[in-house]
Amino acid sequence: MGDEARTEICITGFGGQGVVLAAHIIGHACALIADKEATMMQSFGPEARGSACTATLVVSAAEVLYPYADHPNILVAMSSDGYDKHAPDLAADGIVVYEEDLVTPQIGPAQQGYGIGSTRIAEELGRRIVQNIVMVGFFTAVTALVSEEGMREAVAASVPAGTEEVNLEAFDRGFEYGRELTASHRDVAAPAG
Amino acid sequence: MKTDPKGVLTGSHYLDGDFACGEGAMAAGCRFVAGYPITPSTEVVERIANRFPLVGGTFIQMEDELASMAAVVGASWTGTKSMTVTSGPGFSLMMENIGLAAMMETPCVVVDVQRAGPSTGLPTMVGQGDVMQARWGSHGDYELIAMSPQSPQESFDLMIDAFNLSEEYRVPVIILMDECVGHMTEKVVIPPADEIEVTPRRLTEVAPDDFLPYQINGQLVPEFARAGDGYRFHTTGLTHDERGYPGMSVEAQDANVSRLVDKIRVNAGDIVRFDEADTEGADVVVVTYGITARVSRAAIDIARGEGVDVGSVRLVVVWPFPEQRIRELAASVKGFVVPEINLGQLVLEVERCVAGQAVVRSVPHSGGAVHDPQTIAAAIVEVAR
Amino acid sequence: MTVEARPDYAETVEHPMTPFLRMDRIPHVWCPGCGIGTVVRCFASALEKSGIDLDKVSVVSGIGCAGRTAGYLKLDGFHTAHGRAIPFATGLKLGRPELTVTVLSGDGDLVGIGGNHFIHAARRNLDLLVVLINNFTYGMTGGQNGPTTPLSARSSTMPFGNFETPFNLPHLAASSGAPYVARWTSLHVRRLTWSIEEALERKGFRFIEVVAPCPVLYLRLNKLGDGVQRMRYYHDEAEIRNGADPGDAAIDFQGKILCGVFVDEERPTYQELMDEHYGNVLGDDYVPMPLEGGMLGGG
Structure with a gap:
């Protein structure tokens, strides 16, 4: 549970944002490409089809014994409802990765926050539906959990056939934005002034 | 094949x-x-x-x-x-x-x-x-x-x-x-x-005129004829004889039902399957199955951190239950811990086999989540002391 | 006048249906005057006339007096759980599509406890021939009220007379989608045999109701006489009207029994629809279930 090798990730949003697919892609990259153990769980029932939807991942060098992410190290928030629900569980030194036009996070003193207008970027690409993939690209850059190549491969393997191009473009846009953000050491959540 | x-x-x-x-x-x-x-x-x-x-x-x-x-x-x-x-x-x-x-x-x-x-x-x-x-x-x-x-x-x-x-x-x-x-x-x-090795249906080679669908010829499992292969056999949910015909008698019931039970009980040694770890010299053995087996391994790590000598038996085959192995272990351990996401079901089977030779501690959970490993670890530590 | 020794019929005369019956199980369990044996005889005759390969015919029954029919026919025979003959038969047919799968069972079994399966199998147009022997009661358990017991008729659980509206079975089958729907009584031996033979030539969910007497329970509880008197009632009150609206086929206590082939249409079966649909959608990638069964041989 508290072992060093274990990273707990919580991805949350509203139904239709592709929360589960985003988690699946990250898990796929960790488990099949990066050769880590990666256990994904997801919410089921009506909430997965409209209201708050959550998927979690436990990534570890060793076998995952306890499969749930009770105290995530990384919270990916794509809706404010999801953020409100899961932020209290975030580890004291955790990271929030969020949709900055939809979520206003309260970042703790030892926590880090990285925001992106993933929906806007997806809309610029003409496909709002790829918002989650923009977020996956951004996540890849700011967390460095899995290599860029590994995650791209997982995106290509997971999205519907024929949509690889737009999804990889979305990934690249998110990744670039995240890389610039981390390179500039700009902590968007730091209180202004 | x-x-x-x-x-x-x-x-x-x-x-x-x-x-x-x-x-x-x-x-x-x-x-x-x-x-x-x-x-x-x-x-x-x-x-x-x-x-x-x-x-x-x-x-x-x-x-x-x-x-x-x-x-x-x-x-x-x-x-x-x-x-x-x-x-x-x-x-x-x-x-x-x-x-x-x-x-x-x-x-x-x-x-x-x-x-x-x-x-x-x-x-x-x-x-x-x-x-x-x-x-x-x-x-x-x-x-x-x-x-x-x-x-x-x-x-x-x-x-x-x-x-x-x-x-x-x-x-x-x-x-x-x-x-x-x-x-x-x-x-x-x-x-x-x-x-991938798969077991084919055990189709009979006996000619249709000589075939009886529930004749066992010394084995406990009869050979099979498929519908449509010319055997024109009969089968029923009623108690039946070798011909598959209803037999409404104590004798027919005994022959029919005893064999249904015996074919598994007699072969239990071949069917039973479990993963056993670190039971040699263990004070406590955790008996688990399904998702609870994984959560229990996290608990075992915690209990070991507190100095408890703990092993585990994870049931891959739950039924038939590994009666013999649990009896053997009961003679050498202080106790068993049985976490399950129910209010104590398979623990009854462990208790039956242990028959008072050691402590048996249920770690129940009424459902909706897996156990907190700390809860199982606490039970392990308690049984060890 | 010289009296010659009478021939030993048991030795010399074989019942013409012997090849179709499990003679080692005779005598059967049915009561004197019961109509089920007649239906079995008609079913066997129809099979004989149809020239169908009997090795490929399965008969499935549920529980009850009529549920015992599968046990006397020398076919692959399955005496299944109460009410489950139709879903069991569904598995047989889909598991080995080349089989001719028939269901012989009673009213309580097929439309009482098994009623849901009945309407869904008709809706799907599964390729099953269902012969339902309707004796208006649960005979095996002692004459209880059933889903076809006529209004006002007495049964052991409606001792003051039945106040539940019974099913009109041809109407139920037809409105659920069955492409072949007929009703006869056990008096109509030739017509019933011919109808079963005709239904064997058709495909899809074929339904034949046979009204048959239960002298020991239904007739006795209602003071309707014996099996012979019942034949007289069938003779007087059965009205054959092929093509009649199944909606008109309800049976009142001691009332008219509308008989005939009410529905005889062509409608694609479940398997035909499946094959056509997957063929259209998947093209050459579609692998239908082999006619003799799935993955019997391995790789």
Whole structure:
């Protein structure tokens, strides 16, 4: 549970944002490409089809014994409802990765926050539906959990056939934005002034 | 024989336990599935409905679980390997025809992705409360085999074993999965078809005129004739003789039912399967199955950190229960800890086998979540002291 | 006048249906005057006339007096759980599509406890021939009220007369989608045999109701005489109207029994629809279930 090798990730949003697919892609990259153990769980029932939807991942060098992410190290928030629900569980030194036009996070003193207008970027690409993939690209850059190549491969393997191009473009846009953000050491959540 | 490569999706996949179970069934040679949708098992049949048209199998969504199980028994009499998939409320409805399958000695597989009950309970949340139902759920005396996977990988692997055991012993084999494993996505490696050994139906070579459907010739499992091969046999859910004809007598009942039970009890040593670890010199042994086995390993690590010498027995095959091994261990340990996501079911079996020789501590959970490993660890430490 | 020794019929005369029956199970369980044996005889005759390969014919029954029919026919025979003959037969047919799968059972079994399966099998147009022997009661358990017991008729659980509206079975089958729907009584031996033979040539969910006497329970409880008197009632009150609206086929207590072939249409079966649909959608990727069963040989 508290072992060093274990990273707990919580991805949350509203139904239709592709929360589960985003988690699946990250898990796929960790488990099949990066050769880590990666256990994904997801919410089921009506909430997965409209209201708050959550998927979690436990990534570890060793076998995952306890499969749930009770105290995530990384919270990916794509809706404010999801953020409100899961932020209290975030580890004291955790990271929030969020949709900055939809979520206003309260970042703790030892926590880090990285925001992106993933929906806007997806809309610029003409496909709002790829918002989650923009977020996956951004996540890849700011967390460095899995290599860029590994995650791209997982995106290509997971999205519907024929949509690889737009999804990889979305990934690249998110990744670039995240890389610039981390390179500039700009902590968007730091209180202004 | 080796399985048909058409049903085998060889390679590494990121799959949930339900999908892995569906793939396992197809790799095992299953070509008929009848089912009725029920959370959290539905993804198994959705996977199969997607792939069966490509591999020569037929899936039919029946009107209820009574019909699903009846159709599976019927289909198996054609020699086509058959299964159904459900969860607690549906499992209850299937008990009638699971009994028929046991009585007619019909190979088939029933997957129960357990959720918390009773009744409608917690449809989307985990439970392990069907363990005793799997063993005793249909009326009368019979024996069957039940297996419990702890991961998506094992959800695939055990399906091959389940179909093979059902063929070997002509019994329903229950896969006691749980919602946590069913909805858990992990890496699943599917081997090439030529590495998957499947047990064919034990078709008789006796000529139709000389064939009796329940004649055993010194074995405990009779040979099989499929419908449509000219044997013109009869079978019934009534107590029957070697001819498959009803026999309404104490003698017929004894011969018929004793054999149904004996074919599993006598062969239990070959069927029983468990992972045993660190029991040599252990003070405490944790007996677990399914998802709870994984959570218990986290608890064992915690207890070891507190200096307890603890081992484990993880049941891969839950029924028949490894009575002999538990009895042996009971002579040398201080106690057993039995965590389950129910209020104490398989612990009764452990208690029966331990027979007072050691402490037996249940770690119950009424369902909806897996145990907190700390709770199990505390029980281990307590039993050790 | 010289009296010659009478021939030993048991030795010298074989019943013409012997090849179709499990003679080692005779005598059967049915009561004197019961109509079920007649239906079995007609069923066997129809099979004989049809010239069908008997090795490929399965007969499935549920529970009850009529549920015992599968046990006397020398075919692959399945005496299944109460109410489950139709879903069991569904598995047989889909598991080995080349089989001719028939269901012989009673009213309580097929439309009481098994009623849901009945309407769904008709809706799907599964390729099954269902012969339902309707004796208006649960005979095996002692004459209880059933789903076809006529209004006001007495049964052991409606001792003051039945106040539940019974099913009109041809109407139920037809409105659920059955492409072949007929009704006869056990008096109509030739017509019933011919109708079963005709139904064997058709495909899809074929339904034949046979009204048959239960002298020991239904007739006794209702003071309706013996089996012979029942034949007289069938003779007087059965009205044959092929093509009649099944909606007109309800049976009142001691009322008219509308008989005939009410529906005889062509409608694609479940398997035909499946094959056509997957063929259209998946093209050459579609692998239908082999006619002899699925993955019997391995890789």
